Amino acid sequence: xxxxxxxxxxxxxxxxxxxxxxxxxxxxxxxxxxxxxxxxxxxxxxxxxxxxxxxxxxxxxxxxxxxxxxxxxxxxxxxxxxxxxxxxxxxxxxxxxxxxxxxxxxxxxxxxxxxxxxxxxxxxxxxxxxxxxxxxxxxxxxxxxxxxxxxxxxxxxxxxxxxxxxxxxxxxxxxxxxxxxxxxxxxxxxxxxxxxxxxxxxxxxxxxxxxxxxxxxxxxxxxxxxxxxxxxxxxxxxxxxxxxxxxxxxxxxxxxxxxxxxxxxxxxxxxxxxxxxxxxxxxxxxxxxxxxxxxxxxxxxxxxxxxxxxxxxxxxxxxxxxxxxxxxxxxxxxxxxxxxxxxxxxxxxxxxxxxxxxxxxxxxxxxxxxxxxxxxxxxxx
Amino acid sequence: xxxxxxxxxxxxxxxxxxxxxxxxxxxxxxxxxxxxxxxxxxxxxxxxxxxxxxxxxxxxxxxxxxxxxxxxxxxxxxxxxxxxxxxxxxxxxxxxxxxxxxxxxxxxxxxxxxxxxxxxxxxxxxxxxxxxxxxxxxxxxxxxxxxxxxxxxxxxxxxxxxxxxxxxxxxxxxxxxxxxxxxxxxxxxxxxxxxxxxxxxxxxxxxxxxxxxxxxxxxxxxxxxxxxxxxxxxxxxxxxxxxxxxxxxxxxxxxxxxxxxxxxxxxxxxxxxxxxxxxxxxxxxxxxxxxxxxxxxxxxxxxxxxxxxxxxxxxxxxxxxxxxxxxxxxxxxxxxxxxxxxxxxxxxxxxxxxxxxxxxxxxxxxxxxxxxxxxxxxxxxxxxxxxxxxxxxxxxxxxxxxxxxxxxxxxxxxxxxxxxxxxxxxxxxxxxxxxxxxxxxxxxxxxxxxxxxxxxxxxxxxxxxxxxxxxxxxxxxxxxxxxxxxxxxxxxxxxxxxxxxxxxxxxxxxxxxxxxxxxxxxxxxx
Ligand code: HEM
Ligand SMILES: [Cu+2]
Ligand SMILES: [Cu+2]
Numbered sequence: 044x045x046x047x048x049x050x051x052x053x054x055x056x057x058x059x060x061x062x063x064x065x066x067x068x069x070x071x072x073x074x075x076x077x078x079x080x081x082x083x084x085x086x087x088x089x090x091x092x093x094x095x096x097x098x099x100x101x102x103x104x105x106x107x108x109x110x111x112x113x114x115x116x117x118x119x120x121x122x123x124x125x126x127x128x129x130x131x132x133x134x135x136x137x138x139x140x141x142x143x144x145x146x147x148x149x150x151x152x153x154x155x156x157x158x159x160x161x162x163x164x165x166x167x168x169x170x171x172x173x174x175x176x177x178x179x180x181x182x183x184x185x186x187x188x189x190x191x192x193x194x195x196x197x198x199x200x201x202x203x204x205x206x207x208x209x210x211x212x213x214x215x216x217x218x219x220x221x222x223x224x225x226x227x228x229x230x231x232x233x234x235x236x237x238x239x240x241x242x243x244x245x246x247x248x249x250x251x252x253x254x255x256x257x258x259x260x261x262x263x264x265x266x267x268x269x270x271x272x273x274x275x276x277x278x279x280x281x282x283x284x285x286x287x288x289x290x291x292x293x294x295x296x297x298x299x300x301x302x303x304x305x306x307x308x309x310x311x312x313x314x315x316x317x318x319x320x321x322x323x324x325x326x327x328x329x330x331x332x333x334x335x336x337x338x339x340x341x342x343x344x345x346x347x348x349x350x351x352x353x354x355x356x357x358x359x360x361x362x363x364x365x366x367x368x369x370x371x372x373x374x375x376x377x378x379x380x381x382x383x384x385x386x387x388x389x390x391x392x393x394x395x396x397x398x399x400x401x402x403x404x405x406x407x408x409x410x411x412x413x414x415x416x417x418x419x420x421x422x423x424x
Numbered sequence: 425x426x427x428x429x430x431x432x433x434x435x436x437x438x439x440x441x442x443x444x445x446x447x448x449x450x451x452x453x454x455x456x457x458x459x460x461x462x463x464x465x466x467x468x469x470x471x472x473x474x475x476x477x478x479x480x481x482x483x484x485x486x487x488x489x490x491x492x493x494x495x496x497x498x499x500x501x502x503x504x505x506x507x508x509x510x511x512x513x514x515x516x517x518x519x520x521x522x523x524x525x526x527x528x529x530x531x532x533x534x535x536x537x538x539x540x541x542x543x544x545x546x547x548x549x550x551x552x553x554x555x556x557x558x559x560x561x562x563x564x565x566x567x568x569x570x571x572x573x574x575x576x577x578x579x580x581x582x583x584x585x586x587x588x589x590x591x592x593x594x595x596x597x598x599x600x601x602x603x604x605x606x607x608x609x610x611x612x613x614x615x616x617x618x619x620x621x622x623x624x625x626x627x628x629x630x631x632x633x634x635x636x637x638x639x640x641x642x643x644x645x646x647x648x649x650x651x652x653x654x655x656x657x658x659x660x661x662x663x664x665x666x667x668x669x670x671x672x673x674x675x676x677x678x679x680x681x682x683x684x685x686x687x688x689x690x691x692x693x694x695x696x697x698x699x700x701x702x703x704x705x706x707x708x709x710x711x712x713x714x715x716x717x718x719x720x721x722x723x724x725x726x727x728x729x730x731x732x733x734x735x736x737x738x739x740x741x742x743x744x745x746x747x748x749x750x751x752x753x754x755x756x757x758x759x760x761x762x763x764x765x766x767x768x769x770x771x772x773x774x775x776x777x778x779x780x781x782x783x784x785x786x787x788x789x790x791x792x793x794x795x796x797x798x799x800x801x802x803x804x805x806x807x808x809x810x811x812x813x814x815x816x817x818x819x820x821x822x823x824x825x826x827x828x829x830x831x832x833x834x835x836x837x838x839x840x841x842x843x844x845x846x847x848x849x850x851x852x853x854x855x856x857x858x859x860x861x862x863x864x865x866x867x868x869x870x871x872x873x874x875x876x877x878x879x880x881x882x883x884x885x886x887x888x889x890x891x892x893x894x895x896x897x898x899x900x901x902x903x904x905x906x907x908x909x910x911x912x913x914x915x916x917x918x919x920x921x922x923x924x925x926x927x928x929x930x931x932x933x934x935x936x937x938x939x940x941x942x943x944x945x946x947x948x949x950x
Binding site for chain 2: 071072073074075076077078079080086089090093094097098101104105108109111112115116119120121122125126127128129130131132133136137140141144145148151152155156158159160162163178205206207208212214215216217218240241242244246248251252253254255257258259260262263276277278279280281282283284285286287288
């Protein structure tokens with residue numbers, strides 16, 4: 044079972060991995076970057092140009108103002124015998140420095156307006172993706188008219204050991220996810236952005252998209268990326284404890300690679316749905332469960348179920364007690380703790396497998412199993 | 425001095441029951457300094473955690489409590505009360521009034537503050553910890569998803585609002601009714617003008633904040649859904665209400681600072697303030713505009729494009745009167761006879777750094793660009809340039825400028841200048857690099873960050889520690905001055921100082937202007 048899942052995963056990511064490693068560059072902040080990135084979209088470039096324009100205007104005005112000021116500071120000092128003159132108004136000058144800035148602002152407002160209108164032009168998108176912010180991860184749903192909707196969660200991949208400084212930090216520390224968003228290059232992609240709990244904000248600097256994800260409302264934003272590559276961003280609205288730990292990674296690939304990826308994801312989704320209806324043996328569940336555990340639970344519960352951020356699973360009264368409470372924690376989490384609700388993140392097969400695994404690994408020899416249908420029934424209440 | 429009058433009462437009761445504007449001013453100033461140290465301590469914890477990537481000192485949940493309390497304590501505990509303290513000390517002395525118009529209320533508006541901040545700080549020890557949704561406490565993070573301490577927080581905001589409103593009413597009543605004969609509005613020192621306008625802003629927007637937190641209270645405890653879409657409400661409504669208060673609030677913070685430097689720059693330029701009238705009009709236009717720009721904090725919430733454009737144009741417009749002010753100050757210095765005592769150094773520091781903050785403000789006002797700046801460290805840099813280098817620098821300038829008048833002793837000039845230079849260097853080291861990391865993509869309010877941002881964050885933390893330490897020098901200098909500074913008795917203290925407060929004896933007696941002074945009609949404002 045586990046083998047199957049792994050194969051599906053490889054199948055799905057293969058072309059993407061190949062493509063990204065072969066052609067595309069990895070984008071994201073550079074070390075000690077000091078300025079905004081022009082990014083990989085036309086709108087992003089326009090925004091960058093606006094940014095530089097207003098920056099230079101400010102710099103020139105600043106040089107003028109500070110120049111006059113420092114001239115006075117140097118040449119009009121009392122210690123140099125400067126005698127104060129007594130002028131204290133001049134209508135002409137005052138009108139001038141009210142009107143001139145006003146005109147400069149109008150000059151600024153024109154390009155700003157046209158760029159803004161473009162940012163707001165959400166029409167004629169070729170692809171719609173529903174983006175939902177959760178505490179503290181993103182869910183992506185590809186909305187397609189024909190075929191399966193593809194849905195998955197995208198979680199921080201950086202291990203706790205790097206965050207807690209017990210292991211050296213990787214190159215993409217905090218800016219890496221288990222499953223990136225994949226979109227085709229040169230395609231107008233529309234994001235429908237919302238949230239499940241509190242307000243988040245979906246931001247990828249080089250895609251020039253930042254839009255708040257607001258529970259109960261759907262915001263629109265769009266991008267058309269002109270260069271293939273891996274782009275990295277982060278949640279930009281304080282959303283609670285792990286606000287700093289919900290990055291965004293977008294793989295921009297060729298249309299062919301995208302089509303293949305999507306097809307594979309749809310096959311995978313169909314396969315999983317088929318699996319849901321099946322009954323598994325304990326061995327199958329254990330094999331699959333081990334993989335799911337390693338991916339989703341190990342970071343907090345330890346490789347040997349010894350615990351860490353989470354409680355120990357080995358010998359845990361929950362994992363060695365009734366099935367109900369164990370399923371309940373797995374599906375709905377423990378509110379107010381780091382133990383999140385995994386019900387929406389793992390499909391029923393994986394949930395059944397990982398709970399079975401926890402009950403039968405690490406010396407917890409309960410001998411019982413949970414089938415996908417049990418998970419389904421528990422969710423239905 | 426009227427001899428029928430007594431001096432201050434003795435002991436603790438002097439401070440508890442006082443209705444004297446000078447005593448109350450002093451208490452406000454000390455209190456706000458204590459809050460400055462407390463809020464500063466929170467900031468040091470934040471910067472220590474951000475010294476390196478990775479989590480070292482605090483947990484993310486506690487980190488959020490620190491950023492939240494830091495903002496709240498600095499804005500409501502340090503900056504606002506410090507300027508109220510200054511207003512208490514100076515407004516009566518500047519307009520030739522014997523005291524504030526409503527002295528008992530004055531006592532009360534101060535004394536409700538310390539218990540409130542004690543309560544706010546005590547939430548740190550409550551179950552679930554202190555409020556952690558940021559000083560802007562957006563719903564539903566601050567309502568449905570908040571810990572139990574949010575109720576205490578709401579109560580605190582109510583009391584702070586009460587205190588501010590009472591303080592403002594007092595200032596309005598004083599300025600409108602108690603000016604000495606001949607002190608027309610257009611002769612008032614600019615500090616009085618800016619405070620008068622600030623007081624109107626406060627009276628207008630504090631009730632809005634009160635409404636905002638009351639709606640939160642209802643959502644948390646009484647089952648309403650103002651801010652929850654599930655019940656027919658709207659989380660964005662919270663932001664509109666909050667920023668309708670919040671944007672005028674930033675001008676509440678900066679206008680009195682404008683007033684302060686408008687007194688100090690002419691004094692050390694030995695030349696009258698350039699463009700007094702336009703200063704008054706600019707202040708009034710800024711105040712007006714501040715009511716119609718609030719949604720520039722919300723460019724990314726998904727407003728209709730027409731709204732977005734309106735708020736962008738209105739915000740850009742604020743740069744005009746702000747520019748007028750900067751030009752006026754610089755022109756005041758032009759062809760003056762300048763000297764650079766500590767108050768002047770801090771005022772020039774203000775002028776340079778506030779202008780930079782104004783420029784970044786202008787950049788932020790451009791909505792499409794703001795999509796990239798919003799909620800990053802670029803915004804953090806912007807508002808620290810205007811609030812720390814603006815409000816706090818001007819406050820330091822004010823203390824050095826008027827302290828000799830208040831206590832009849834001169835501070836140590838070398839120490840003062842050292843304080844300035846260390847502050848200046850520390851401040852810029854702390855906040856300039858934040859522009860860079862913000863533009864490079866570092867979001868604000870995060871306890872840990874990508875490796876690419878590491879160097880600038882380390883610099884920033886070092887700068888913050890330097891700035892923090894320099895405040896200890898300031899405290900020492902002030903105490904040393906009060907206890908053992910070199911006595912001064914010249915009423916003017918500074919040769920270039922103008923205004924009624926410099927006509928009374930030094931140190932300022934407990935009661936001043938019991939008989940209104942004569943205003944020389946030829947002699948306009950300071
Ligand atoms: C030229 C004048 C100014 C302009 C055009 C301006 C513009 C802006 C804009 C557009 C933002 C929102 C940025 C964002 O969140 O994306 C902002 C944020 C902010 N500004 Fe200003 N600003 C100006 C002056 C000031 C002054 C004088 C103060 C206070 C003394 C101030 C304090 C703040 C604060 C506290 C924030 C951040 C609030 C938060 O999100 O926590 N600004 N400013
Ligand atoms: Cu977030
Ligand atoms: Cu604002």
